[in-house]
Amino acid sequence: MSDQLDQTIVARDGRILLFSCQRFIDDIVMGNGCLICGAFPHDKQFNDEHIVPRWLLKRYNLFDKTVILPTGEHRHYRSYTVPCCVECNSLLGVQVETPVSQLLDGKFEDLVQRLDEANLRLLFTWLSLLFFKVHLKDRTVRVHKDRRLGHEVIGDIYDWGDMHHLHAVARSPFTKASLMPETIGSLQIFEIDGALSSDGYDYLDFTFDQTLICRLGRIGIVATLNDSTAAESAWSERLDLIEGPISELQLREVGAMFAVANRNLISRPTFMSLVHDKTTVMIAGTRPPLKLKEFDPEGFGHALLFAVRNFVDARAISVNGTRDPKTVAAAIETGYVRFLTMDGKFIPPAANQDAGG
Numbered sequence: 104m105s106d107q108l109d110q111t112i113v114a115r116d117g118r119i120l121l122f123s124c125q126r127f128i129d130d131i132v133m134g135n136g137c138l139i140c141g142a143f144p145h146d147k148q149f150n151d152e153h154i155v156p157r158w159l160l161k162r163y164n165l166f167d168k169t170v171i172l173p174t175g176e177h178r179h180y181r182s183y184t185v186p187c188c189v190e191c192n193s194l195l196g197v198q199v200e201t202p203v204s205q206l207l208d209g210k211f212e213d214l215v216q217r218l219d220e221a222n223l224r225l226l227f228t229w230l231s232l233l234f235f236k237v238h239l240k241d242r243t244v245r246v247h248k249d250r251r252l253g254h255e256v257i258g259d260i261y262d263w264g265d266m267h268h269l270h271a272v273a274r275s276p277f278t279k280a281s282l283m284p285e286t287i288g289s290l291q292i293f294e295i296d297g298a299l300s301s302d303g304y305d306y307l308d309f310t311f312d313q314t315l316i317c318r319l320g321r322i323g324i325v326a327t328l329n330d331s332t333a334a335e336s337a338w339s340e341r342l343d344l345i346e347g348p349i350s351e352l353q354l355r356e357v358g359a360m361f362a363v364a365n366r367n368l369i370s371r372p373t374f375m376s377l378v379h380d381k382t383t384v385m386i387a388g389t390r391p392p393l394k395l396k397e398f399d400p401e402g403f404g405h406a407l408l409f410a411v412r413n414f415v416d417a418r419a420i421s422v423n424g425t426r427d428p429k430t431v432a433a434a435i436e437t438g439y440v441r442f443l444t445m446d447g448k449f450i451p452p453a454a455n456q457d458a459g460g
């Protein structure tokens with residue numbers, strides 16, 4: 104691409120302050136440029152960035168465990184990486200990973216106490232980075248495990264333009280961009296009660312709704328990255344009913360609620376990166392009045408089933424007295440099964456093992 108036509112903005116010190124959407128796709132998504140600064144491996148030393156950061160692998164002893172990709176393939180966390188240069192890797196370490204690892208170290212009450220405005224932004228940036236890395240990796244994950252069925256990679260089916268803003272947020276520690284309040288999405292944290300389903304770390308996302316559910320030990324996080332807080336506003340009455348710790352299953356339901364609200368927004372927020380004098384970057388947004396399409400129970404049921412599928416298959420959910428996965432899945436798909444609240448009341452987390460239909 105010719106530099107004259109490209110709208111990429113480069114600072115006087117050579118840092119790319121703003122990638123044009125095309126250059127973002129060419130260099131970062133389809134190319135092998137460093138996901139933060141955009142440099143290529145022949146120009147700079149690379150050591151690659153762990154998608155699930157090292158401190159988290161260490162804290163939850165995940166180095167030898169595998170991550171299950173959307174295709175069902177397993178990959179070791181230790182080799183689950185994306186291209187990153189040494190310089191950006193250490194910048195992310197100092198500015199993002201170390202402070203986030205401290206923020207999320209300890210009990211839920213400690214996190215609540217530490218979560219001031221600055222730390223909320225830090226956590227939001229970290230979640231944006233995590234989500235972006237997960238999906239940047241998808242460009243190399245084949246849709247079909249069996250090559251005879253085709254060579255498409257999961258990344259082929261994304262609209263990468265949607266990820267352009269997310270990328271700007273994820274690399275804001277590098278550009279020193281200030282994030283205006285409208286660019287921060289829904290972000291809720293919960294204490295997780297009851298038995299934990301798997302390792303200390305659990306991650307699931309609704310890719311196209313830019314909504315992720317993340318659990319670190321007994322801290323549960325649900326975030327929607329591109330909704331300018333619409334999802335948490337849409338569900339505020341229901342969220343207010345939550346009286347204390349929630350179960351993993353309930354955390355998944357909050358994720359489904361956020362994803363569906365974001366999907367159903369009639370007017371979406373818009374985002375833009377503004378660069379002043381080739382030095383300062385500001386990421387701004389507009390937050391339109393909250394208006395949602397009419398609630399569609401079946402759409403919600405599909406989303407909820409996606410979020411709790413592994414609990415259904417493990418026979419961990421009983422609906423109307425049965426744990427048969429097929430029957431339970433069909434009941435959830437109707438959109439009338441709830442784990443979090445019922446008739447305007449919070450359902451105690453222990454009751455979750457026998458949800459009403």
Ligand SMILES: [Zn+2]
Pocket residue numbers: 137138139140141142187188189190191192
């Ligand atoms: Zn770099």
